Amino acid sequence: MALFLSRIRRRIQSPTHHLLSHGAALASLLEPTGGLPTTAVATLLCGEPARLFSSSSTAAVAAVPMTADGLTVDSIGSKGWTILPEAESDWRSHAAAVAQSVKVIKKRLKVRYSHDISCWGSIIERAKQMALVLERPDLWDDPVFAGRVSREHGELMGRIKSVNQFEQELIEHIEMLRLAREENDNALETESMRALADMRRSAKEKELHALLSGDNDSYSCFIEVQAGAGGTESMDWAAMVMNMYRSWAQRRGYTVTVVEEMPGEQAGIKRATIKVDGEYAFGYAKAEVGVHRLVRISPFDSAKRRHTSFAAVAVIPILGDGSTRYQIKESDLRIERFRSGGPGGQHANTTESAVRIVHIPTGITATCQNERSQHMNRASAMAVLQCRLDQLEIARQAHINAEHTQSLNEISWGNQIRSYVLHPYRMVKDLRTNYEVSDPDSVLEGDIDDFILNFLSSSLDEADVSA
């Protein structure tokens, strides 16, 4: 109780510190308290503050955070409070929005983790059961089983805890707001309100992340685009698709680097690879794997006819450092570099530094021409090659996620996922989800999050149905 208040006081002292991370929140709870306003203590004593703080044990996780007057995140969700735009400073609206997100997150987690159980409560139940199994003295007699159980338990607990902490945070902010109002503390009130609005935003992010709990989802990735048959028009289309991903990635705050680009003779690209660096890049981008179709009047056709062209997209996760799955043997590589044909060395001045590496046993290649020295191009090309081979290895070993880990060579041109029509009408339609928008320009400028999210949630729903 008193501990909770100490946290509030700290906040008053440092107004810039408006959203504590979970770690910081826990740390601050352990601090000694000073003299407290008695009214505040009285208010808070009515609640069950012990429940606010989850410990690492399953039992504590199961406890439901609650405000002094008995509000829980679930009850907030069912109150039917109107959700106003974020700019409106209305705590009920913020709280309701967060509660709604929590509901979505729970649903998504349920689907992702436990197809055979039907509610959040049973997920917790399952975690508890697994904890019991983990305590069995003979558990490690079967190390494979033990490993599986402990992994699933760990994962489940991690997810549950993060939802719980989030719920707890919401309750705390509501309490703080009430406290601020009681004490006429405007600074604290403003700050709590802002914290609630911030939570609303991060809740939306978390909703997304709940969609992204696949093995490699959190990694960076390469995105490759290849033009279909059809000459300049389809090469131009491939370049448009690549641009769409570059702006999408930049909007999301990812770092984009061109690794390889084979320009078309007149316009566009035959093929290109970019590296998208940042958390969950693969998780999102994998939703784009497949063939993208364009219908328009081609600017390259003097007869102004309507053309249909295709571009294939592949996405490869970049596994975190040290987790390469495939051991490359130096002797299996053929490294091709630009040769001037002349005597080279001191005789020549060249800035051509493209490097292509062929992995002879698999025939897989990687090219890099983005860097200005051969040495660096070689290093980048090796990184791409490593990822391609890792991907192959993952697919081979697991046979899962197969649709997301195809390389461009394997994508069949029949696997169309989205259609972009610029003429005779204007529309972009995802053929998997039927999600569509009527503004192709904004989509081509990188506004594809809705397509991605729709696809990701629909694939979870499918998993739900098939469970």
Added chain:
Amino acid sequence: MGPLSSPSSAAAESKIKAKQPWRCSPSRPAPSPHPSSSVRTAARTACASPPSPSPPPPSPRSRRRCPATTPPPRGTQTRTRPPLFLRPATHPVPASALAAFRRRAAALVPASAPHLHRHLRWLLADASTTSDSDPALFRAPLDHIESLWLGHVRARRPFQYVVGNEHWRDLVVAVKEGVLIPRPETEAVVDMVKGVEGFGGGWWADLGTGSGAIAVAVARELGDGGKVFATDVSDVAVEIARFNVERYGVQDKVEIRQGSWFEPLQDVKGKLMGVISNPPYIPTEDLPGLQPEVGWHEPKLALDGGRDGLEHLLHLCEGLSSALKSGGFFVFERDLTSNICASIWQTNGNKQSEFLVDLISSKWSSSFRDVKAVLDFADIKRFVTGYHR
């Protein structure tokens, strides 16, 4: 992928450059096979500071900048200026002016030289800060950049001199007229050296260090006790090598000494774990036919290998056994036309080299082992390596 290792960020660049004022070469190489007079004019404008309508930016550095119209007296050290890519970005260029420049610059690119589009991109990248701001901030006034571009396209001034650097291995090596632009082939030398047992703690010599590229790259891989002695006769080379050494903060590992080949290394004679050299190896008679970027602009001192391109190589071979300690390693870069150097140790040399083989092979076969020719990435026998017995 951001530009490379340590001193790559703008902040690091400016910190580094502050340490070492940049002195321009007092002498400029005279274009030898003269291009047409208009082209020469372009070359001159490209290399000198252009008349600038705007006053220089209010930076302490501007004081040191000499007025464009009065070149400094030859041979003085008064004119100091960092290479383009390291100058402060103080010249605002509106997006519209930049776009117009891009169009004009691209229009100069002949269909036969598509690589110039890449150079244009890099020039703009090196000459400005990376942000997309409008106005963009440039390291020189746009008309200066334009004259640099003309000098590159028309007068064939090497791109690396224009921007003042060459990306070499994971380094961005500063270069300027008067010093050889390090070649991509030479990158491999560092890997060969790294493969030598006990490499990290040894003493190494980089003879004819030029920009210092090899010395810096090797120094960055060395461990405790490791050291590189980098020598060159050229004033400009010594100056720039020193600049690069400091830019990468390897002063503790690289000792630069001015002098001819082994001459400045008398005190470490017999103590070297390895000798590395990329000496001038182009036969004198081939110099007039060189690619303009090379023949017109790079220092003859760095290219001219004398008769058969072997003069310096032979001199180096001579000094090798007394410089290296027992078991020491050497690698020389050489020319394919001077096949002779490999054949000195290998079976039969071609006719041209026979007298040399006769002259020295007997003497050397007893001093060296595992001597071999090593291919470069274009499968040309580019290097000779071996060990002192």
